Amino acid sequence: MITRRSLPGAVPRRGPEPASGSSKGERRAPARSRHATRSTDPGPRTHPRRPTTGEGRFDFHLHLSQYWPEPLVNRYDLDLELSVHSLLREMDANGIADGLLLQLQTAPDVEATLAEADRMYRESGGRLWHTSTVDPTRGVEEVARAVGLWEQNPSLRAIKLYPGYRRFYPHDVRLEPVYRFAAEHRIPVLFHQGDTLDPLGMIKYARPIELDEVAVEHRNVRFVLCHLGNPWVEEAAEVVYKNENVYTDTSGLVWSPRMPHFDRQVQRATRRMENAFAAMGTVDRVLYGSDWPLESLSLATGMIEALDFSAAEKAQILGGNARRLLARRP
Numbered sequence: 001m002i003t004r005r006s007l008p009g010a011v012p013r014r015g016p017e018p019a020s021g022s023s024k025g026e027r028r029a030p031a032r033s034r035h036a037t038r039s040t041d042p043g044p045r046t047h048p049r050r051p052t053t054g055e056g057r058f059d060f061h062l063h064l065s066q067y068w069p070e071p072l073v074n075r076y077d078l079d080l081e082l083s084v085h086s087l088l089r090e091m092d093a094n095g096i097a098d099g100l101l102l103q104l105q106t107a108p109d110v111e112a113t114l115a116e117a118d119r120m121y122r123e124s125g126g127r128l129w130h131t132s133t134v135d136p137t138r139g140v141e142e143v144a145r146a147v148g149l150w151e152q153n154p155s156l157r158a159i160k161l162y163p164g165y166r167r168f169y170p171h172d173v174r175l176e177p178v179y180r181f182a183a184e185h186r187i188p189v190l191f192h193q194g195d196t197l198d199p200l201g202m203i204k205y206a207r208p209i210e211l212d213e214v215a216v217e218h219r220n221v222r223f224v225l226c227h228l229g230n231p232w233v234e235e236a237a238e239v240v241y242k243n244e245n246v247y248t249d250t251s252g253l254v255w256s257p258r259m260p261h262f263d264r265q266v267q268r269a270t271r272r273m274e275n276a277f278a279a280m281g282t283v284d285r286v287l288y289g290s291d292w293p294l295e296s297l298s299l300a301t302g303m304i305e306a307l308d309f310s311a312a313e314k315a316q317i318l319g320g321n322a323r324r325l326l327a328r329r330p
Contacts, residue, residue, distance in 0.1 A: 056097030058319040061251035061289025067106040075293040084123045094297040101128040105162040110146040130155045136174040137166050147177045157326050160190040164206030171213045183220045188325055190224040208236040215243040227252040237276040251289030270306055288318045
């Protein structure tokens with residue numbers, strides 16, 4: 001379970017009210033001071049696209065954004081460069097062909113998420129796939145506007161929503177247009193679930209059980225319960241087991257290597273994944289994700305490789321399931 005404590009000697013940080021337009025990202029980092037700032041601007045580099053085979057490892061949960069909260073500390077290594085070039089280099093080193101780049105609720109509007117997704121996609125040579133997000137607490141007009149923009153964007157592969165960071169449940173009626181759009185275009189809808197990076201987040205909105213109702217009411221929508229619902233991993237496993245239209249990803253189950261007892265965190269996370277997947281009875285709806293830059297790709301893939309499952313099952317988790325789920329919409 002992710003600790004809420006800062007490292008010894010760190011300066012505790014304060015976050016804004018999560019219902020405002022400036023709440024934090026997806027996991028809380030121990031604050032550090034007196035380190036040089038590195039830009040999140042990926043710069044002028046471009047990367048030629050690899051031949052598309054429809055195979056290979058796929059990271060379902062990546063972050064890289066100018067709206068990333070407190071980039072100075074919210075990374076697994078304080079010297080990590082937050083850029084497309086750095087991310088692709090790490091992907092190459094770990095055999096990851098492509099990934100889903102998740103837009104953040106801290107973006108000022110839907111247009112900003114789409115513009116950033118398009119820029120990252122082009123700069124990565126098509127390896128970082130498009131997503132967008134919307135905040136239903138801004139009202140039904142904002143949701144309708146978002147859906148209208150998504151209709152004009154055939155490259156969109158997924159929608160990420162952030163209950164916990166914003167004060168809404170998955171079954172909020174203001175999200176009905178999102179679910180209709182997702183059903184029509186076969187776009188999966190991802191939900192942040194479990195602990196929040198922002199200490200002012202309200203995790204009662206992000207419990208896995210709250211996804212059960214919307215999964216039942218919208219059987220033709222594929223939902224992804226992110227972070228295995230950590231710390232409610234058993235609850236998440238039950239929601240996935242019960243609902244064939246619900247998937248889960250493996251991101252964000254451990255915290256910073258700078259935290260005490262990190263090796264024990266990794267061992268515990270591996271056991272929890274094994275128990276959860278056994279409870280589900282299948283790995284067909286389990287998606288590998290890292291939560292980069294909060295977690296290194298070598299650690300995230302290594303945890304999957306260490307699971308006591310067959311090589312074929314681990315290959316499904318590491319890419320096969322994601323590629324089937326994200327098959328391009330008609």
